Amino acid sequence: MILRPQLQDIKIIGQYSGRVILGLGLLMLIPLLVAVCLGEHAAALDFVIAASFCLSAGYVLILICFTHKEPTWKHGMVIVSLSWLLAMFFGAVPLYLSRHWGGYLDACFDAMSGFATTGLTLVQDLDHLSFAHNMWRHLTMYIGGQGIMIVAITFLVRGAGSALPVYVGEARDEKVLPNVVQTARFIWLVSLVYLLVGTLALSVTAFSSGVPAVKSFFHGLWVAMAAWDTGGFAPQSQNILYYHNFTFELITISLMLLGSLNFRLHYALWAGKRKEIFRNIETVSFFISIMLLFGLTAFGLASAGSYPGVSSLFRKGFYQVISAHTGTGYMTIHPLQFVGEWRALSLMGVILCMAMGAGACSTAGGIKILRIGVIFRALLEDIKRTMLPRSAVVMDKIHHIKDIVLGEKLLRQVALITLAYIFLYLLGTLAGIALGYPLKLALFESVSAGANVGLSCGITRPSMPAALKITYIFQMWAGRLEFVSVFALLGTIIALVRGK
Template structure:
């Protein structure tokens, strides 16, 4: 039963939150060193200031409780929910100081978008952003894509006792290996390994199209991070269209596909269990879903004059489909083409692809293939029960790293999160419509924010109403936490409002 937070609980939460805030200063060293290398002295000062703020705030929070002990699930949920807010606020400080945002709220929008790997951006004059500030944008993707807790666990910050509770509270429940810390390290190693290899390949491709080596390396690194971690930020304002390179687009599609697959399945492939990979409910659901959506998308788009050519349809259309379902949000077309050239049917397909997203345990957002697959299995179970004799006991199984039985609890969890996503999409659409925007665009934008999809119909832009901007920030945060942690955090705040009922832990 949910219990009221005590003063002791608040001190424990503060301590662990302080650990994460202090740890964020290590990530800030990357753009700081980048600024020093490229002699960008003003950005260097901004990051030095932010590092100081992070260290002071983190140290102060850590001293709230010296010996926190083992975290319970209630405390872990609060730590996780608050950490995404606090770190986004700190992360937005150097972005605002860069001078590329009209207000701090605009910088906060990009900070939340970066750390939740949404990828929507309202930055101004991106093409002239400093190397250091651009590096920070993609570091946010790196931290947020892997997960704040996973990154911290991979460095062994919390130990085994607290780590298990925090790992689950961030929406992860599957272990590659029994030990939570080793699981986090495995996820980090896979991501870093892929990014290193992809950076090397993309650097060569960027040099081939005429970039100088240093700039080509940075572009290759940033593109690798944003594609594999399904972030969506691009180094240039034209997104991937800037490069005009089929090989670069092809490699990015492979990275986005890889980033949309459950890390647990990477472990199965690593062990040589390819049959387990292709029998998995997520992979089969993905193949079925993408096959249907690709057919509908193609049939809808082929009537457009700009996409009537087969080579253009394959290049632009396939990239858009992969960027949408992986919730990456990169584009090799212009935003204007997305909203004007695309037919209403293809526009809706892109929104549906973002709404569902990729696999659970991956870096994607959205409802996830695992939940869709479980709901479909539940429908099969319902039909079987209706057709079976009264005395028969219907058992439905599915395959996910071994055979599993479909339980009512599992179906309930999948349906709960599914409904929460749908409600959030609809509420966000109504908020957009209430601000005077056209319904189709408002629906598209709401789905993009709550699914962390990142593609924009141009509603999310500098100068949008502050209330709409605040709601989009909330949607990105809620979608990244997949609602369960968010709702638990809200309940915790509500039930703890009465200070007279606070008590010290016995």
């Protein structure tokens, strides 16, 4: 029997969702400040309207749903998935008002792409978008990469008890520190340190290559934000290709790699456990995977004669591989070059990189390299076991910060999430094929959306069918939240309709 949620349940969900909307309204004050400082009056008005809308809607929701009760696990899951949807609807308002997006659906697409750190975009005439709107696009990416709920836990949630369900619901099943609030603060510390270092390095590089000072600072800040959060929004329509600068590319590669590392690994390294980098199954698997898949991609590119030299193979091939594997989506080629210059083998290499993703409990999306490592380790152990005598007792272990027994429960969880991702990738591919796109391109774009990467082979454009835009929005949302909280929301909706 399905139990219908009580009024109290709805109040708890409503109150926490209201706080997230309120927080979003407060964050809109940052681009508003940028607009005021740079004299962008039209953009400032957009943010005044959008922030007032968010603040009043959030405040009203908190007032209507006021309760002292704390959320349980079930509430936490629903709050997270609902908050992400609400963040998309409210976050799209200033984008829509700018008239750089074809309609509200396109603005919602970009808002979800930002929050889910995907990087696919439907913006029109990006090169003339205001600084304030660009700031908001990159801010959505930064908040999304940290986790909307991490932001809420840090600033808007009362205690650690109520924070745990919403923390776990946001696809972060690993705590860095015993206390969730401390974990959230550590995530902020690491992110702000690298944001500072990245902004400085990129701004200086851009400035020294001739970009004006103010533009250098903002471009450095935005690219650092999106590279660290493995997002992929860029302030120019030509993406990273715009800068034509090798140093800029090297810095973004470093930031993408650093952003895709597990926050637990950052903590271990920052606490002095430097050997962890060689022992952890996640870093070892990530390194092997990068090298194998880059080898595959580079072989495809070299045999096709696309990029014959060492420099072009590294700057075009390796950059795209790292961008795909970390789930960032920055490009040093034009999307149509994937179709025209890259052969099937190279494209397959990039698709595999995107599908696998990077570190768990990081800002990256996709299946996650930890799960791939666990699956391969289990496979190897099974092969080993067949060679041993039947009476032999084997204890399978992996090392991830500490030694973990490779039990049935862990393997089941890993297999289920991996399977769910494969279904998600297939869903978008089928939608793409049904709407008339070739299989190769439909698969590429679908994996890019589902794994929150943002590399595009040209399908994602304002003229693409609305059905495909909605499919990709769903893929970005479900892929970022790793399904559990999405299922919880769907279950709650079913219980509201059919429950007793």
